[in-house]
Amino acid sequence: MGEAFGTGGENLPRLAAIVERQRRELAALRAEGSVADVVAMARGALMERYQWTVGQAARQLADMAAAAGLPEPEMAAAVLSQEPPPRLDMPSEDDAGEEHGQGGRELADPTPGEWLAAGMALGPADDVVAIAAAERARDGAELVGVLAAQLRARFGASAVAVWLLDADGALELLGQDGLGGTESSRWRRLPPQFDCLEQRVIASGADQWLPAGLAAGDPLPAAAPWGRGAARATLALPDRSGMLLGVVEAWWPTPRLAFDVSIRTGAASVLAGFADVLALRLAYGPVGSTAPSPAVFLGLDQISESALVVRPLRDSSGTVTDFRVVHISPGYVDPAGRTAAALAGLTLLEAYPASVAGDGLFAMAERVLRSGRAEHVSGVVAAALTGDSDAVHVAGLHAVPFFAGVLLAWRAAGEAERHAGLLGQAQRLARIGGWEEDLATGAVRWTQSTYALFGLDPEHAVPIPTASLHSFVIAADRAPVRRFRQMLLDRREPAVAVFRIVRPGDEAVRQIRIFAEPLLAGDDVVGLRGAFQDVSEHYHTQVALAATQDQLADSEQRAEQEQQLALRLQRAIMPEDDSPVETAGVDVAVRYRPAEQGRLVAGDWYDALLLPGGHPPGGRAPATSEGSRDGRGGEAQAHGAGPELLLVVGDITGHGIDAVTGMIAARNALRGLAATGAGPAELLRHLNYAACHLTEGIAGTVICGRYDPETRVLRWARAGHLPPVLVRDGAAEMLPLPGGVLLGLDPDAEYEEATLDMYSGDALLLFTDGLIERRADSISDALREFTAAAVPAGPDASSHADRVLRGAISDTGDDACLVAIRIL
Secondary structure (H helix, E strand, O other): OHHHHOOOOOHHHHHHHHHHHHHHHHHHHHHHHHHHHHHHHHHHHHHHHHOOOHHHHHHHHHHHHHHHOOOHHHHHHHHHHOOOOOOOOOOOOOOHHHHOOOOOOEOOOOOOOOOOOOOEOOOHHHHHHHHHHHHHOOOHHHHHHHHHHHHHHHHOOOEEEEEEEOOOOOEEEEEEEOOOHHHHHHOOEEOOOOOOHHHHHHHHOOOEEEOOOOOOOOOOOOOOOOOOOOOEEEEEEEOOOOOEEEEEEEEOOOOOOOOOHHHHHHHHHHHHHHHHHHHHHHHHOOOOOOOOOHHHHHHHHHHOOEEEEEEEEEOOOOOEEEEEEEEEOOOOOOOOOOOOHHHOOOEHHHHOOOOOOOOOHHHHHHHHHHHOOOEEEEEEOHHHHHOOOOOOOEEEEEEEEEOOEEEEEEEEOOHHHHHHHHHHHHHHHHOEEEEEEEOOOOOEEEOHHHHHHHOOOOOOOOOOOHHHHHHHOOHHHHHHHHHHHHHHHHHOOOEEEEEEEEOOOOOOEEEEEEEEEEEEEOOEEEEEEEEEEEOHHHHHHHHHHHHHHHHHHHHHHHHHHHHHHHHHHHHHHOOOOOOOOEEOOEEEEEEEEOOEOOEOOEEEEEEEEEOOOOOOOOOOOOEOOOOOEOOOOOEOOOOEOOOOEEEEEEEEEEEOHHHHHHHHHHHHHHHHHHOOOOOHHHHHHHHHHHHHHOOOOOOEEEEEEEEEOOOOEEEEEEEOOOOOEEEEOOEEEEOOOOOOOOEOOOOOOOOOOEEEEOOOOOEEEEEOHHHOOOOOOOHHHHHHHHHHOOOOOOOOHHHHHHHHHHHOOOOOOOOEEEEEEEEO
């Protein structure tokens, strides 16, 4: 329950408002006894002073309180503390009927400065006749006609219209009297974004009394049956709980000097009675288009085991703060185990305060009301409905728009459904998902948990047939998955296989085990069924345990042998006394930094190789007879033309012997391929094909370039590697990345090639991620810091490489390679 309260800050004010409202109601109940005594004494005092009946005194006390803007108990206290004013005439019970239709008798003016304000008394016959007429109204038009008759008879209004507040904040015309067909059709629906008097009243809750109408220059749109200068009043229409039902507007044919207190208080009294009848009719009667009829509720109860109909409660800004329960079906099954009678009079948040998040009742009702689209939650959903893990089990929650509110329906969960829920929970905990495939039709069915294993959304994804499953696994596991399916079809017996997938979204590599058995019809296999299980943690645990057992068995011997082999391999591949390549016009320096002191075996590697067909290392080609331009407007010094230079930096995944042997294979393969004269992109395409088909388990990144010292053009391509950094004219920048995925994943991958014109004094840095990665920072931030620290370039490649290596900060325990190139 705590999680539900803490899911969003917007829920706290709603719950706080409920607590405050209940606190006020409790305080009001406690004070009700003493307040009732004060009101009764004040009524008695009025009866004694003016010889009024009980009903007359009660109505006059209420009118005085409304005119003074005070609660009735406070006005009662004022009556008891004041001297009696001059006697006032009050219509008797007998002649009230004669005054019906005349607006009642005017009260005599009180002595100036006294507490009794001028007003009018509405005889009891008027109330009874008006309420009866409203209750008998067949539709909204007749109901508004009853209101219009009262306002016309008592206050001289010539036209009246009523708009109901819809769920989306729009105002829908319930009915009108005297407005006219043209005006009523133009003003039938007022959307919330339409700035008009009616929407302003809804937004602010403040009534608009305009005795002279709208000013001539006021651009505000308004219905105007007698012109914009005619008097009008636009009034909010709240029910007894304060919820806005809509707005009422009345018009007078000519301007007035003012709307005095008698008209304002009298109109408020009339609208209060009208709102009571309207609220009842909206909840249970066929008034307008926003309320269902009793027949609708009766039909609903026949087709739904357990139904709850709610309507929104909004604040002055139109925000939904809660929902009023307007109907509970006879067979209602409360998830909290209460009876329907115990929920009478409660709002949705009062009944289910922990349902404000996720698939809770309040959260779903609010979403459905806002979007206008139905929602459904299958399975056992009791805890989600109420936030209570001990709730009664119910199933199949439906939330749909229903007139101006929301219908929530579900059913009691049967034993089979509860067992299905337990099975689903067990599958989730064990990370198992079931599947079934019809080979004749090709139809495939997955359980909900299967989609989760593959990281797919069941609303937008379709199940994967076993014939296509190999397309969703990494390249190294495609052949085993194909063999698994063929074994099921050929041998007609259960089979098991394990494969790896890269799950979308989190891009996590997961180890999945698939179990399956063939479904036979005679000798024919007509279908397959089985389960997937995520065994990544189990797989990693087994690998760790196996490694630990091996270390315990022969740790000293294996450590010595592996260290010796590591040293020999390292020295064979990258000899310690191997000097950087020197060729015409190029200065190259290479650096390698192991992750740990004394451990030289890793998958990081580099190569700087003078390709065949040019001058030998250390030699220089003769200078050209003419100087060449440096490409930036000046004459460059003649430089030697020589063979092309192969530049490579790579990182094979993993450490140890496997990583080194993979690195050796990749390095040698690339050297051999380079002798063909192919460009960098073509070299990487062939190397990737070899990694996918001709080697076991090689995967990694690499950047490959061919530099032509004669044209000073570098052609380069990458397979998932970090971008090179160019240092030119005292500034450093990362080169734009050509497309290319890492090696060993997709045998059909294509690679893009980029070119870079190099100039005298330029420096280029190629490196592996172990040089810059930090656990606390993103790779983008680390790249930006590394680029900023790459300047100045230094007098030669060797000093530049040493300075960069010293300044590079990383804490991931990974090896690092760096190749620094300087154009002379």
